[in-house]
Amino acid sequence: MITPTDEKRYTETEFWAFVEASDLHRRHELIRGEVFDLLGSSANHNSVVTNMATLLNQGLPETCRVFGPDIWLKSEAAEGYLCPDVSVVCPPVDFFQERTHVITNPELIVEVLSPSTADYDRGEKWGFYQAIPSLQDYVLINQDRHQLALYHRTGPQRWDYQLFHGPEAEVVLPSNPLSFPLGELFRRVVWE
Template structure:
């Protein structure tokens, strides 16, 4: 998602659930704060749509599935958010909260915007790493060809790899998936 507008007061989780049930827009919740998730750019939608379409086709029959920007995810630290793309292998597990959220993602993908990229690379990444089932976290720039893939290695640490050319192949071993960056960035105009 794109720009987040911060609210001013502190909220309980129950407040967040009530707001989510009544609202036509999505919100992120963490540590008493609620952030409105507002519309994304054309580039953002093209990139997320291209990758999601490829994932849906290639994951069919593998025991893994992909969801696009309406699947709420929660972390053990209490972040409730809507990643641009999330993949889960095995059975999707939802929490017991009033507002259901996926608790066992295998892969999370965020398409970066200027207003959220620092958060996506920093605090949000730290919160995501607390999800034991998460194996990969992918960040995709929308203003240039640039993808960074973070992978949890056996020691529990995270390795990082960058992809910067259209002919590069993004490999996602957690879901046994490969895709050329030119497919992810198909029809994305960097000049507009």
């Protein structure tokens, strides 16, 4: 669960001033005027994010851009800005109001589930993402076991769901035809 940083309501201008003045190791989202602090992630979370970004960079066409968690996504549904763990934009990249740290047209979004954000990533945030016309695939990765959920858009309001289990499971991302064994996402991840 995520909670607002404080009681104040922020405009977009105030939000960007807040972000610029804040700790660079924190991520913030603006949702309907409220600022939410996304707590720091674990080493395993970061390893899975890095592995996913690497697989996408190696497997997608050269024209596609893979972005990490420091790039925001302008969300009309959230009336603000969201921070996906990984996002992919294939040409053209549409930056919001020429801000090169804010995209509007991802084809693929990846969230690595953390205990503090898993319900949000599966619920409210997923609702915001569904409203993005360009989005074709939404991926949720469990950082604690070999499990990946894939939502693939099949129509304006329709999504197919697939769940992959185990390191040998072959994950296929339909919108970019890219496939990889699920275990590749967990290279150098240490479970205790």
